[in-house]
Amino acid sequence: MTAKRIDGKATAADLRAAVALEVDELEEKHRFTPGLAVVLVGEDPASQVYVGAKHKATLEVGMKSFEHRLPADTSEAKLLDLVQQLNSRDDVDGILVQLPLPKHVDATRILDAIDPKKDVDGFHALNAGLLAAGRAALVPCTPVGAMRLIRQTLPHIAGLHAVIVGRSNIVGKPMAQLLLAADCTVTIAHSKTRGLPAIVRQADIVVAAVGRPEMIRGDWIKPGATVIDVGINRLPGADGSKGRLVGDVAFAEAEKVAGAITPVPGGVGPMTIACLLANTIQAAKARRGLS
């Protein structure tokens, strides 16, 4: 058996098209254009690529994009000042501060300074708490995107056992909350979990978000399981060149056992930016009391 490949690229394109329609509708009926502000501090090459991609995608759906690229030595006070300015601007519906921040800046202080109503990353402690309490919140984009792929693959997930490998605030923990809210039985495992292969073998749904290239092997997968690979790892290439991108799952092995699986690239990755745009619409509407 070969697993069905879950096409995140196509699903993300559909979601971006739906967001573009909503932008048109908000302009026509409510006379405003949603706006997203993205803040990048420093010259981290991967962050520069992500921020550029977010800017392009935001403009493509017809929203306003406000990019703030600041030097690596920007002080915490100056960054807090910018966040406050963006909080108070009426044309800014969403604020995203790209991580990682330089070491001299306390990332938690910056994230908690963002108005929770504009926190389209869902990283503010208030949004994390609302999600954990099962209340309306802005939810981190990567787990929301993964959840959309799970729902599209498995229409009835109540009672299924989901095993998440990874416990980060950005993916593992919010993913667990979303799956719990969908009535799954949820196990959160991580890199220090003992007997990890046997635990993963129990899963109807595996979410791999541990950040270790190809750690999850094919013989850890229960036949027919749905495998969602959140990892994006660059393998070292020959002679210092860029190697291949791989996930946290050994794809070629797992594909022979799973029922459905996300590829890397082209699985969860494209969903993240599409969900960021959807979160910006959600924030724009909620702030104005629109349903």
Ligand code: GUN
């Ligand atoms: N760095 C890597 N992924 C993300 C993300 O989803 N949001 C932010 N703000 N920074 C990131």
